[in-house]
Amino acid sequence: MRTRNVTTAVATASASLALLAGCGGSGDGSKPFDGQSADSVAAKAVEATREAKSMHVKGDTRQEGGSTVTIDVSVDRAKNCLGTIGAGDTEAEVRYTGSTLYLRGDRRYWENALKQQPDEAREMVPKLSDKWVRMPGNDATAAGVCDKQGFVAAMDQDKSQRQGMKRGETSEVDGKEALKLTKEGDGGETLAMYVATEGEPYILRTTTEGGENPGSVTFSDYGEPVDPEQPPAGETVDLKGLGARSS
Template sequence: MASHRKLRAAAAVCVAVVVTGPVPAAAAAAPGLAPGPAPLAGTAAPTPGDPFAGLTPDQIADRAVEATQSATSLRMKGRIVSDDQPLDVDLALNDRNDCTGRLKIAGGTAELRRADDITYMKGDETFWRASMGSQGMPDGRIAATVELLKGRWLKVAPGQPGSEDLGGICNLKALLDDLDRDKDEDRDGTRDPDRGTLTRGRDGKVGDTPVATLVRKKPGGETSTVSVSREGEPYILRTVKTGGDQPGSITLSDYDKPVRVTVPPPGETVDLAKLNRGDPA
């Protein structure tokens, strides 16, 4: 559970800036999550007043996935690795595919907003140069594009190259659907024999919220830890992976809080179609 495959694939699209056109299928291969805090160790008896008393780790996981998938909005913060490139993400998103937040890569920063299926991205020079350079864009075109986008938002409308893929990072339903992938693998008989067994670790806290800790250890030293709220709805509050080649951490918060997206004014945007044709902005 909580594999974040779709989140990692969507992050790859942000690295491959949409002004270069659609991302090849290879670019959407699932990279890993970046280093995060170590999981809580050991196997412990539940703490008093435990809402999961009498449940197996798999039953707790089922409840957590069901609750988390029912969320209408949340905030997602953490680090993702795409093609060995760390990408920091801090986004608030809802079930209408609206989102707002920031991305950081290669020392550069970009703001991302999406509303009414239109995506807006505003990056600093470092962000745009790193993104375009990673796609092999000629230096001359990079310089001209960076100058055109300085202080302005790149606007990507539905149907334009990269719109659907770029919007994937704001697709709450798709990201949360992926939490249940392990269970689907069991149902269709293709369960990965090396994915390990889910156990319950020591209870702890994420911020001020007490959590139950689910741990899955795989052959080769990879450990995945999921922190499930013990107060209110059993939402997933943090996922951590250590060991293996894709360690990392994602924290989920602000469940069901409104996501308010401010659409940039037309005078501060550059339309992707005009950019690709070389028309004046």
């Protein structure tokens, strides 16, 4: 079986998260951020979130065909990572530590992840199930799930999405006051970003309502340490050690 078959299948649990973006626009001078445009507030929020040492990310988005991708992980600037990723009604635990990515899912998870892959990939399911599958830390899955800086960059990749947004009312996100910024997208969706009004102007939530890929992501626990433990050797399997080829 090819290593690429497995890593590509796993990466589908994070690829859609870049769709969960939102930023910028013109303001009305109301408090908080008195006198600042939505463009200015959004830019400050993106920068503050990028500079944060760590954060917890929890969210979901719907893909084409109706399936849902979920993420619930704590990440830091060093790519330490701990949490879960999911696709449809299955999920897997993920850890990134010591420049190595570890992923553990049950049989159902791997059957779902590899259902579109060649027969030789699907035959590996019994060997992958309920084990911590060890992967190189530089593969696409790590970049999509455990790379905090890359995740923030992906959110802000299309800067046109943070132009022309409007300031809304303040509300609460997990007990913290936030200013809501909104924009109508080209596909009929409504994009929103909630920015903390006290302390650093971190992004607290982004949402996409309507359109083809609705979903939301909540950001919390800024600055909290992320210290994943390396899985026990007896509970891990090396993808290449299973006879997988690297290309």
